[in-house]
Amino acid sequence: MITIFSEKHRLRNAKTELFGGLLVSPYENPSRADIILERVNSEKLGEVIAPKEFGMKPVLALHDAGFVEFLRVAWDKWSQTEYKGEVIPTCWPARRMSTRIPDFIEGKVGYYAMSSETSINKGTWEAALASKDVALTGAELLLNGDEKGIFSLCRPPGHHAAFDMFGGYCFLNNAAIAAQWFRDNGIDRVTILDVDFHHGNGTQDIFYEREDVLYLSLHGDPCDAFPHFSGYPEETGQGAGAGATFNWPLS
Numbered sequence: 001m002i003t004i005f006s007e008k009h010r011l012r013n014a015k016t017e018l019f020g021g022l023l024v025s026p027y028e029n030p031s032r033a034d035i036i037l038e039r040v041n042s043e044k045l046g047e048v049i050a051p052k053e054f055g056m057k058p059v060l061a062l063h064d065a066g067f068v069e070f071l072r073v074a075w076d077k078w079s080q081t082e083y084k085g086e087v088i089p090t091c092w093p094a095r096r097m098s099t100r101i102p103d104f105i106e107g108k109v110g111y112y113a114m115s116s117e118t119s120i121n122k123g124t125w126e127a128a129l130a131s132k133d134v135a136l137t138g139a140e141l142l143l144n145g146d147e148k149g150i151f152s153l154c155r156p157p158g159h160h161a162a163f164d165m166f167g168g169y170c171f172l173n174n175a176a177i178a179a180q181w182f183r184d185n186g187i188d189r190v191t192i193l194d195v196d197f198h199h200g201n202g203t204q205d206i207f208y209e210r211e212d213v214l215y216l217s218l219h220g221d222p223c224d225a226f227p228h229f230s231g232y233p234e235e236t237g238q239g240a241g242a243g244a245t246f247n248w249p250l251s
Helices: 006-012 030-042 064-078 104-110 124-144 176-184 201-207
Strands: 002-004 017-019 022-024 149-150 190-195 213-220 245-249
Touching: 002 124, 006 030, 006 124, 064 104, 064 124, 124 149, 124 176, 176 190, 176 201, 176 213, 190 201, 201 213, 201 245
Parallel strands: 002 149, 190 213, 213 245
Antiparallel strands: 017 022
8 A cells, every 4th residue: 555645734733723612722633644644654554655746726626716815825814914813714604694705804714614613824725735735646646557555644634625615624625626636537437435423515515516426425413413514315416416425424
């Protein structure tokens, strides 16, 4: 097995997370990937390599350009205000409110954020770019037939990142970017199997109206688990994508 891993994941080292009404140390932190890498090495599971760089084209083939630009400049724009902490959303376009994108960074954060637990720190953007490169390096190795066992150790994670939203510790949707890359390189149909306690609302959102990428998810029941508003059995796709999404919430 080949493992793809980027040291740049440690640039995503936020200090704050809003949880249960308190600001706490983030549960999603550099130790998650480092512990996994340590086990890969201790078990001698195979070579560990760094990712190659794929640039912005695969990102913009999948995500909204305005959203991508927001992620790129969010920390700098936030730092130019009187705010002293990390970027945390506080205001959203809730039901019956305008969907116009505000000019001020506080409004932009709320527009593009799904939830409030995910802060943005100085290194978030660079880490997110490296994470998608980890996924794409694995995809390229598979497509070339060089290896059958590929483990793309992506951090930050991605399956909560939608076409134009971040949240759930996710910024760019690594798996979805890789799936689109496969499509753009001649693979007719791609399947994403998502096994996580939390439903991959972002991946579902991206492919919900498409028939060329099958999305299958096993996750905790959203009646009781984040993200609460996505992942129910009746969500099976729409339009051309009808029947290409399958959700199995587990109690």
